[in-house]
Amino acid sequence: MIRIGMLTSGGDCQALNAAMRGVVKCLDASGTQMEIYGFLNGYKGLINGDFKMLTPRDFSGLLTRGGTILGSSRVPFKTIHEPDEEGKDKVACMKQTYYKLQLDVLVVLGGNGSQKTANLLREEGLNIISLPKTIDNDLWGTDMTFGFQSAVDVATNAIDCIHTTADSHGRVFIVEVMGHKVGWLTLNAGIAGGADIILIPEIPYDIDKVIEAIERRATNGSRFTILAVAEGAISKEDAKLTKKEYKKKLSSYAFPSVSYEIADQIQKKTGREVRVTVPGHMQRGGVPDPYDRVFASRVGVEAGQLILNKEYGYMIAYKNREMVKVPLKEVAGKLKSLPKDASIIKEAKMLGICFGD
Numbered sequence: 001m002i003r004i005g006m007l008t009s010g011g012d013c014q015a016l017n018a019a020m021r022g023v024v025k026c027l028d029a030s031g032t033q034m035e036i037y038g039f040l041n042g043y044k045g046l047i048n049g050d051f052k053m054l055t056p057r058d059f060s061g062l063l064t065r066g067g068t069i070l071g072s073s074r075v076p077f078k079t080i081h082e083p084d085e086e087g088k089d090k091v092a093c094m095k096q097t098y099y100k101l102q103l104d105v106l107v108v109l110g111g112n113g114s115q116k117t118a119n120l121l122r123e124e125g126l127n128i129i130s131l132p133k134t135i136d137n138d139l140w141g142t143d144m145t146f147g148f149q150s151a152v153d154v155a156t157n158a159i160d161c162i163h164t165t166a167d168s169h170g171r172v173f174i175v176e177v178m179g180h181k182v183g184w185l186t187l188n189a190g191i192a193g194g195a196d197i198i199l200i201p202e203i204p205y206d207i208d209k210v211i212e213a214i215e216r217r218a219t220n221g222s223r224f225t226i227l228a229v230a231e232g233a234i235s236k237e238d239a240k241l242t243k244k245e246y247k248k249k250l251s252s253y254a255f256p257s258v259s260y261e262i263a264d265q266i267q268k269k270t271g272r273e274v275r276v277t278v279p280g281h282m283q284r285g286g287v288p289d290p291y292d293r294v295f296a297s298r299v300g301v302e303a304g305q306l307i308l309n310k311e312y313g314y315m316i317a318y319k320n321r322e323m324v325k326v327p328l329k330e331v332a333g334k335l336k337s338l339p340k341d342a343s344i345i346k347e348a349k350m351l352g353i354c355f356g357d
């Protein structure tokens with residue numbers, strides 16, 4: 001009998017259920033008897049001892065179901081990782097729940113912050129196995145995270161739809177893409193959707209270069225221009241500010257996000273009609289695409305194998321087309337940023353895509 005705790009933490013994404021199903025199916029297929037404790041709403045459930053008992057049957061029919069059957073939340077990581085009383089108290093509560101339920105292992109499905117907490121619990125002596133989740137694809141130690149490809153599909157579809165209306169009206173359109181502080185999602189959706197201009201945090205933009213690219217297209221006979229702009233895109237001037245100064249600027253912003261500021265500048269400087277479309281959380285919703293169903297099933301199975309082998313303290317990762325295990329201590333607290341000189345960026349530039357640099 002294995003007693004397994006499971007939780008999904010941080011922003012949700014499309015293949016969380018598929019990944020949990022993979023873990024349980026793998027163990028079930030090996031004839032393992034298990035008690036599954038599904039903690040509700042991420043680490044909150046572990047802190048408060050809030051869980052539901054699950055059986056392998058509960059994981060049937062989950063392959064295509066978006067969201068998470070366990071619920072998720074963002075526990076403010078500061079309140080866990082600060083060495084103050086509140087932080088210590090939360091960690092103590094999590095340990096207490098784990099030991100009270102006599103868990104053999106806790107399986108954590110999460111992105112950057114959640115992996116950091118998973119590692120903290122590992123340091124505290126808990127048996128942890130984690131799975132790489134995020135639409136942002138910014139987890140260190142893995143080439144791919146589940147949720148990413150499905151989000152690329154949604155964002156690409158948004159850009160596809162915008163093409164026809166942008167053409168009809170002869171407008172400049174900005175599609176704002178999620179991705180937090182990295183540009184993986186915007187870059188991939190931008191290329192897949194045929195965006196003319198892609199602005200990502202890794203390459204601070206010069207608004208005049210962006211405008212030049214729009215005017216060049218108009219001169220060459222294009223009725224419209226589409227920009228894929230990462231929610232974390234930043235101008236060359238703003239990139240010179242300190243973090244504190246930039247935060248202050250953002251908080252005094254007249255615009256809901258950087259895309260609207262860019263739109264305003266383009267409109268004022270060119271006199272062209274500009275519109276902004278924000279697919280927002282749609283990018284995290286709906287069914288996982290086939291790639292993510294396969295990918296999440298595979299990471300689930302690999303986690304199941306680690307559980308069977310009693311190998312703890314690892315995150316399942318995808319490296320050089322192989323599933324591997326990466327020590328959690330190496331993953332925690334690191335971000336996988338998109339290298340400015342990545343070949344995909346060079347290739348995108350060779351397609352004629354402007355990055356505003």
Ligand code: F6P
Binds near residue numbers: 135136179
């Ligand atoms: O990390 C996933 C993500 O969707 C980011 O792309 C985005 O910046 C953030 O989460 C949005 O978070 P929330 O759902 O808390 O608004």
